[in-house]
Amino acid sequence: MAKSIDEYLRTQFMPHIWCPGCGHGIVLNALLRAVARLDLPKDQVCVVSGIGCASRAPGYLDFNTLHTTHGRAIAFATGIKLANPDLHVIVVTGDGDGAAIGGNHLIHAARRNMGVTTVMFNNSIYGMTNGQYSPLTPSGMFAATAPYGNVERNFDMCELVRASGANYVARATVAQARQLSTYIERAIENPGFAFVEAVGSCPTYFGRRNKLGSSLQMLETLKKNSVTAAAAAKLDPAELRGKIIIGEFYRGDAPGYIELYDGVIERAKEAAGK
Amino acid sequence: MISAGSPEAPVLVRREWCKGCGICIAMCPKKVLEAAPDGKAVVARPDDCTRCETCEIMCPDFAVRVVAKRAAAPAGRREAVADGR
Amino acid sequence: MAGKCDVRARLLQGNESCAEAALLAGVRFFAGYPITPSSEIAEILSARLPQLGGKFIQMEDEIASMAAVIGASLAGMKAMTATSGPGFSLKQENLGFASFTEVPCVIVNVQRTGPSTGLPTSPGQGDLMQARWGTHGDHPVVALYPSSVAETFDLTVKAVNIAETLRVPVILLMDEVVAHMRERVIVPCADEIEIAWRPRPTVAPSDYLPYDAGPDGVPAMADFGTGYRWHVTGLYHDITGFPTSAPAKVDHLVRRLEGKIANHRRDITFTWDEHMDDAKVAVVACGIVARSARRAVRLARGKGIAAGVFQPKTIWPFPYEQIAEIAARVDRIIVPEMNMGQLIGEVQRAACGKCEVIGHFRVDGEPITPEEILARLEEV
Numbered sequence: 116m117a118k119s120i121d122e123y124l125r126t127q128f129m130p131h132i133w134c135p136g137c138g139h140g141i142v143l144n145a146l147l148r149a150v151a152r153l154d155l156p157k158d159q160v161c162v163v164s165g166i167g168c169a170s171r172a173p174g175y176l177d178f179n180t181l182h183t184t185h186g187r188a189i190a191f192a193t194g195i196k197l198a199n200p201d202l203h204v205i206v207v208t209g210d211g212d213g214a215a216i217g218g219n220h221l222i223h224a225a226r227r228n229m230g231v232t233t234v235m236f237n238n239s240i241y242g243m244t245n246g247q248y249s250p251l252t253p254s255g256m257f258a259a260t261a262p263y264g265n266v267e268r269n270f271d272m273c274e275l276v277r278a279s280g281a282n283y284v285a286r287a288t289v290a291q292a293r294q295l296s297t298y299i300e301r302a303i304e305n306p307g308f309a310f311v312e313a314v315g316s317c318p319t320y321f322g323r324r325n326k327l328g329s330s331l332q333m334l335e336t337l338k339k340n341s342v343t344a345a346a347a348a349k350l351d352p353a354e355l356r357g358k359i360i361i362g363e364f365y366r367g368d369a370p371g372y373i374e375l376y377d378g379v380i381e382r383a384k385e386a387a388g389k
Numbered sequence: 390m391i392s393a394g395s396p397e398a399p400v401l402v403r404r405e406w407c408k409g410c411g412i413c414i415a416m417c418p419k420k421v422l423e424a425a426p427d428g429k430a431v432v433a434r435p436d437d438c439t440r441c442e443t444c445e446i447m448c449p450d451f452a453v454r455v456v457a458k459r460a461a462a463p464a465g466r467r468e469a470v471a472d473g474r
Numbered sequence: 475m476a477g478k479c480d481v482r483a484r485l486l487q488g489n490e491s492c493a494e495a496a497l498l499a500g501v502r503f504f505a506g507y508p509i510t511p512s513s514e515i516a517e518i519l520s521a522r523l524p525q526l527g528g529k530f531i532q533m534e535d536e537i538a539s540m541a542a543v544i545g546a547s548l549a550g551m552k553a554m555t556a557t558s559g560p561g562f563s564l565k566q567e568n569l570g571f572a573s574f575t576e577v578p579c580v581i582v583n584v585q586r587t588g589p590s591t592g593l594p595t596s597p598g599q600g601d602l603m604q605a606r607w608g609t610h611g612d613h614p615v616v617a618l619y620p621s622s623v624a625e626t627f628d629l630t631v632k633a634v635n636i637a638e639t640l641r642v643p644v645i646l647l648m649d650e651v652v653a654h655m656r657e658r659v660i661v662p663c664a665d666e667i668e669i670a671w672r673p674r675p676t677v678a679p680s681d682y683l684p685y686d687a688g689p690d691g692v693p694a695m696a697d698f699g700t701g702y703r704w705h706v707t708g709l710y711h712d713i714t715g716f717p718t719s720a721p722a723k724v725d726h727l728v729r730r731l732e733g734k735i736a737n738h739r740r741d742i743t744f745t746w747d748e749h750m751d752d753a754k755v756a757v758v759a760c761g762i763v764a765r766s767a768r769r770a771v772r773l774a775r776g777k778g779i780a781a782g783v784f785q786p787k788t789i790w791p792f793p794y795e796q797i798a799e800i801a802a803r804v805d806r807i808i809v810p811e812m813n814m815g816q817l818i819g820e821v822q823r824a825a826c827g828k829c830e831v832i833g834h835f836r837v838d839g840e841p842i843t844p845e846e847i848l849a850r851l852e853e854v
């Protein structure tokens with residue numbers, strides 16, 4: 116039987132700072148249940164985050180935890196993984212943290228196939244700084260800095276990360292919390308760079324400004340708007356507008372940087388011995 | 390404090406962690422949970438619980454625990470789970 | 475078994491000297507992004523680190539490089555990066571993070587003329603103040619500044635050791651001229667030099683308070699993955715490592731961080747001087763300019779001028795006391811530097827009006843010559 120997730124919480128700091136009904140809690144819950152099912156030793160888990168509401172997660176987790184600078188979590192995680200490949204390094208990042216300021220680190224970690232699992236807590240907005248638009252705010256939605264509606268297009272993070280070379284790419288919303296947890300579990304198990312986009316909600320800023328109702332109503336909307344990858348394949352672009360495509364988009368086993376660098380060490384030692 | 394209903398309650402809610410969002414109440418297929426006057430969840434119909442764990446999985450505040458059947462018996466053990474130690 | 479190590483005189487380039495010294499001091503991780511005139515350090519370490527089982531990675535930019543260095547250090551490797559002015563600017567936010575979270579690391583900045591892209595391969599000394607105040611907020615920093623290839627070797631070893639013992643980022647400022655010149659260096663054997671490691675916890679994981687420092691101000695550091703699960707954050711934190719906003723705890727942290735460097739000032743202040751005993755005019759200079767100053771002072775002595783030279787090898791913390799003592803004995807101090815006047819500000823602060831302080835600034839991308847300094851010495 117899987118362990119209780121209580122085991123992984125620094126309970127002395129609960130309740131956490133997230134707003135009532137914030138989707139981040141559901142994502143973190145899914146992540147911890149994944150760790151519990153995998154029964155990873157706490158000393159061997161390292162959770163790294165940037166800055167933002169989502170990035171406050173590590174403080175509540177009884178692992179080796181690192182709360183870094185805005186957008187840079189994956190770069191910090193890269194150093195940790197290289198220095199100690201035995202650690203399970205998990206990055207927790209927001210959509211602003213990971214797709215805007217940290218977007219470059221994300222695509223390069225995917226390209227290197229660096230042995231890090233990244234879970235993007237996508238609430239479509241900059242929560243911590245009171246609701247400005249992010250690269251994942253859908254076009255037309257309102258934000259503190261998009262008072263007339265967002266004219267920018269949002270990224271499809273899964274396509275971006277897949278194209279960049281990651282070994283594992285999946286997306287689920289918090290309305291499919293079990294599926295989300297399964298994806299995170301597979302992401303942690305998968306060697307190389309693994310990416311899970313967890314579509315959640317920020318009832319306080321994104322919800323309120325766009326009149327999306329309570330956190331509960333936002334959950335219902337996420338559920339209603341979710342389309343599986345298989346079903347999406349049969350729909351035309353017009354039908355897919357406003358939909359969230361969920362599923363596992365890629366599972367591969369290409370060798371990652373860590374393994375390939377072991378080869379570099381071998382060759383270097385050989386060269387030095389000559 | 391634990392609003393566990395009867396000592397055999399299959400679901401525990403940590404009142405001090407609960408923020409009263411109502412997600413568990415709405416998501417439970419058997420309507421086991423209800424909102425107290427302050428909005429926080431309480432276990433109202435423990436007998437109906439099928440231990441599907443939906444409430445535990447969906448709670449954004451880690452405030453709900455579904456006690457596994459085997460572990461359900463000793464009350465002391467349940468309390469330990471509830472305080473998270 | 476390998477035989478006894480021979481002390482070897484080697485002809486090394488400045489950047490090569492830095493790389494080899496870092497390896498000898500135990501650096502096993504390097505993350506960087508190419509930039510002239512520092513790139514040789516990365517190139518050499520990309521070849522040498524894996525030979526020793528270490529790790530090298532070329533990151534996507536300097537911000538990522540600095541982050542990876544901090545991550546590697548937290549996971550237990552002595553870590554270093556190298557860059558030049560523009561890259562040094564990009565590293566600043568994470569450099570502040572390392573300073574605040576007390577993660578040992580070494581940042582080499584082979585300076586070039588700036589601002590902006592400037593004169594990419596010409597020497598300049600414009601980053602003295604960036605080294606001290608480049609990141610935001612009050613923070614401790616240590617910066618060392620060699621004037622020769624041999625000094626580069628020595629100060630690189632010292633930089634690694636200080637970073638580890640004081641848990642502070644140490645900046646090695648270099649001049650392009652030193653980075654690219656070849657000179658003789660006596661390379662010591664590993665067992666001949668002192669190699670320091672971060673202080674380790676002596677308590678069980680359950681009793682570990684990651685930011686509980688003893689009287690010297692330096693807390694013990696556990697590497698990630700060794701059973702001590704602790705939290706590292708750039709938020710104000712108390713001795714437990716967890717965030718706090720309690721004014722007393724916030725105040726305590728900022729003062730302890732400054733204090734731990736102040737406590738060890740004597741151990742980390744390195745200077746060099748010549749002919750200072752009876753000098754009436756002193757030249758205070760750092761890096762490559764200190765060498766021109768030395769030559770100028772020797773020439774001046776030949777002409778009967780009572781000149782002396784003082785070189786701070788430790789730029790930060792600045793040797794205010796030594797300069798104050800010099801200012802009390804001489805009539806004037808000449809400060810030649812390859813910028814519009816950065817070192818001179820600190821010299822004036824230390825001299826506190828006790829003697830005349832005159833600057834000699836050169837910003838055309840050419841090194842300051844001994845003749846220029848001699849001319850200033852002869853002006854009196």
Ligand SMILES: Cc1ncc(C[n+]2csc(CCOP(=O)(O)OP(=O)(O)O)c2C)c(N)n1
Nearest residue numbers: 167168169185209210211212240241242243
């Ligand atoms: C270098 C830098 N720029 C800007 C900020 C301000 N800032 C803090 S969090 C944040 C956005 C967070 O949004 P997201 O990553 O989507 O996370 P959320 O808060 O929504 O979970 C910004 C812009 C910062 N801390 N550092």
Ligand code: SF4
Nearest residue numbers: 133134137168242317
């Ligand atoms: S502001 Fe939004 S993202 Fe942040 S805790 Fe509140 S609901 Fe969650």
Ligand code: SF4
Nearest residue numbers: 407408410411413448
């Ligand atoms: S889901 Fe959690 S926080 Fe929300 S009402 Fe239920 S127990 Fe309380």
